[in-house]
Amino acid sequence: MATKDSAQVPPDEVDRDLEEVIPEISYDAQRYESRPARLRPRARRRRLEKVVPAPPFAADGRNPAYVTWLVEQSMLGDAKMMGRQLTGDHAMWASPYAAPDPRSAVDTASVWYTAYPLSLMTRPGHSFLAALGAEDLWAAFAKIGIEAVHTGPVKLAGGISEWEPTPSVDGHFDRISMVIDPLFGTEDEFRAMCEAAAAHGGTIIDDIVPGHTGKGADFRLAEMNYRDYPGVYHMVAIPKEGWHLLPDVPEGQDSVNLDSEAERALADAGYIIGALQRVIFYEPDVKETNWSATRPVYGTDGVERRWVYLHYFKDGQPSINWLDPTFAGMRLVMGDALHSLLDLGSGGLRLDANGFLGVEKSVGGMLPAWSEGHPLSQAANQLIGSMVRKVGGFTFQELNLTVDDIKNTGAVGPDLSYDFITRPAAQYALATGDSEFLRLMLNESLLAGVDQASLVHALQNHDELTYELVHFETRHADDTYSFGGQELTGRELAEQIRQTLRDRLTGEAGPYNAVFTQNGIACTTASVITATLGLTDLSALTDADVATIRDMHLLISMYNAFQPGVFALSGWDLVGALPLDRSQVKRLISSGDTRWIERGSYDLMGWVPDADQSTAVMPRATALYGPLPEQLEDPDSFASRLAKILRVRKRHGLATGRLVAVPEVGHKSLLVMVNELAIGATQVTVLNFSGERLSARVQSNAIPTGRVIDLTTRRKVDVVDDLGGFTVTLPPYGGAALIVKEDLPASE
Numbered sequence: 001m002a003t004k005d006s007a008q009v010p011p012d013e014v015d016r017d018l019e020e021v022i023p024e025i026s027y028d029a030q031r032y033e034s035r036p037a038r039l040r041p042r043a044r045r046r047r048l049e050k051v052v053p054a055p056p057f058a059a060d061g062r063n064p065a066y067v068t069w070l071v072e073q074s075m076l077g078d079a080k081m082m083g084r085q086l087t088g089d090h091a092m093w094a095s096p097y098a099a100p101d102p103r104s105a106v107d108t109a110s111v112w113y114t115a116y117p118l119s120l121m122t123r124p125g126h127s128f129l130a131a132l133g134a135e136d137l138w139a140a141f142a143k144i145g146i147e148a149v150h151t152g153p154v155k156l157a158g159g160i161s162e163w164e165p166t167p168s169v170d171g172h173f174d175r176i177s178m179v180i181d182p183l184f185g186t187e188d189e190f191r192a193m194c195e196a197a198a199a200h201g202g203t204i205i206d207d208i209v210p211g212h213t214g215k216g217a218d219f220r221l222a223e224m225n226y227r228d229y230p231g232v233y234h235m236v237a238i239p240k241e242g243w244h245l246l247p248d249v250p251e252g253q254d255s256v257n258l259d260s261e262a263e264r265a266l267a268d269a270g271y272i273i274g275a276l277q278r279v280i281f282y283e284p285d286v287k288e289t290n291w292s293a294t295r296p297v298y299g300t301d302g303v304e305r306r307w308v309y310l311h312y313f314k315d316g317q318p319s320i321n322w323l324d325p326t327f328a329g330m331r332l333v334m335g336d337a338l339h340s341l342l343d344l345g346s347g348g349l350r351l352d353a354n355g356f357l358g359v360e361k362s363v364g365g366m367l368p369a370w371s372e373g374h375p376l377s378q379a380a381n382q383l384i385g386s387m388v389r390k391v392g393g394f395t396f397q398e399l400n401l402t403v404d405d406i407k408n409t410g411a412v413g414p415d416l417s418y419d420f421i422t423r424p425a426a427q428y429a430l431a432t433g434d435s436e437f438l439r440l441m442l443n444e445s446l447l448a449g450v451d452q453a454s455l456v457h458a459l460q461n462h463d464e465l466t467y468e469l470v471h472f473e474t475r476h477a478d479d480t481y482s483f484g485g486q487e488l489t490g491r492e493l494a495e496q497i498r499q500t501l502r503d504r505l506t507g508e509a510g511p512y513n514a515v516f517t518q519n520g521i522a523c524t525t526a527s528v529i530t531a532t533l534g535l536t537d538l539s540a541l542t543d544a545d546v547a548t549i550r551d552m553h554l555l556i557s558m559y560n561a562f563q564p565g566v567f568a569l570s571g572w573d574l575v576g577a578l579p580l581d582r583s584q585v586k587r588l589i590s591s592g593d594t595r596w597i598e599r600g601s602y603d604l605m606g607w608v609p610d611a612d613q614s615t616a617v618m619p620r621a622t623a624l625y626g627p628l629p630e631q632l633e634d635p636d637s638f639a640s641r642l643a644k645i646l647r648v649r650k651r652h653g654l655a656t657g658r659l660v661a662v663p664e665v666g667h668k669s670l671l672v673m674v675n676e677l678a679i680g681a682t683q684v685t686v687l688n689f690s691g692e693r694l695s696a697r698v699q700s701n702a703i704p705t706g707r708v709i710d711l712t713t714r715r716k717v718d719v720v721d722d723l724g725g726f727t728v729t730l731p732p733y734g735g736a737a738l739i740v741k742e743d744l745p746a747s748e
Contacts, residue, residue: 069163076331107656278372322357351396403421422445433691578621658676698725
């Protein structure tokens, strides 16, 4: 809070209090033996809502009181304080950290529930974090087989305009503080949630965003050219003689996106590196480039400046600079990570937007700047992953890049990577009843050397059905692929897949789904299935329709669960949520972000059966399956049948196996994955993506002779012949996890 005394502090002295080292506080490290008992640094975390500005203090860089207040809110300031507390502590060297260890991370927790704070309906008076720590919820998760909760981002996000906070522009992924947002709960509730998870053998996974922040205190101090803060971001001060190259900022806004002409003019003048490889979230007249210009801002030195800053995503998400001489951005991110792990008690972290940490002008400047797959991203990810492993945690990256880049980044940095490789292909198989593209992607992944056990295979999350297919659009755009009886370039293949998905899942086929910019389709898993089945009126679904939807939902769950790696699913999956009507989120989608139709609220535990919205005012989605307690009483429900799938997965160690082959098949709807388990046994997953009963031959050189046993029923299915083949019968939208017993000759 600004005070009369603080107003007298010179700008270059206002963060002197950050040198203080707060005494250690005891911490019970229940899950991680390597976590020292007294290693718990504390950040200041002063809350914005407690600030009562005292006029005539102007929100201006020339006002020391305002600068003081911003420094007190800043993440870089908290990171500095935490770093000083940890420096020199012997416990910081207690864990190995150099190499990613995906199987260790999978062993820690191989089945995740991915929450979304705005959409979880809670008991009256209970916060989101309190709900995630509820005993009855963890008891239900234990029955299903869920071992971890990924909370989603819960720290303050958005920005600061003068003295006032502004709302998040991207679902709290524009973080501005280490403070838990009061909308979601308190720090004590976060710690209690971690303790509840540990009591059930589970863990909590938090988020950091190494790629950007929001326009909070750190960005405002950067605009004021205060100390190291400009070094947090990719931002360039444009001298007044260059201001004619900048567009005017509209009234009421603090920045304006550059159009391609202004971007080119600034690049030609040598101020910025110009166009990048792609414009994420491209939208005409809204975001045409990755650069924005600020309004004129007074610095702490009294000089008025205009800046141009980089943002891969929305203009409220300025990108972090990982190679500035101050290394301020690196310090900010590391401090945020250590706060989540050591102070709050989480066991793992998602790294969001971590593939965009390096940007470099192309040689000669004739081509777009190098901004994806850059070695600096790999180096930065290794630093982050190493720091997290150093204190006993693990990381996963949610990174939509080429298969090659995911392989390269995962080789040195995060322990796990989100499966953007086969996720759209699996949804394509579900939508078309044809597994060819899925088999192509699995084999492409094998060819690149990606370990499936290092991937997080997820159903729905808060984002769209992503079909950018960057692998084929960029590095492999001119490579040739055989698909559907044709020879297609990577670029042609990507567009054919996208168009098929649009035709099958949106428009007349699925009027309740929506295209989201150029990235994909806003939908739920259930609405992918309803569109596939030709069910255009969601208000007219019959019991038979719901039963088929459930079968197909379990099929895609089997695909994700009956292979190595993490299996993740959302609350929308657990209750069978349908999309919201556009009219229910009219304001939220007005800017073009149609993803809000898939983020309806849901009552996971039946806590508020009569409520029509969450405490965050998200409208309630129609849920086909109902709350978990009811489902767990019904052996035919989605949750009960999913629990059986996950018991097979856990009992036989499928999560830590290794994919060795994806053979060709005799039926287009059939998918076969051959895995080698840690015990050395051969496990075979067979799935039927059609609505017809299927009796099919499975054959691969990777399958040894022996008896084929169904891991669910424990009954013999067939015997592998000398050609490495056997026959299996699958119901419509059915699947099986099989194992080959080599203890008896095939003739027996």
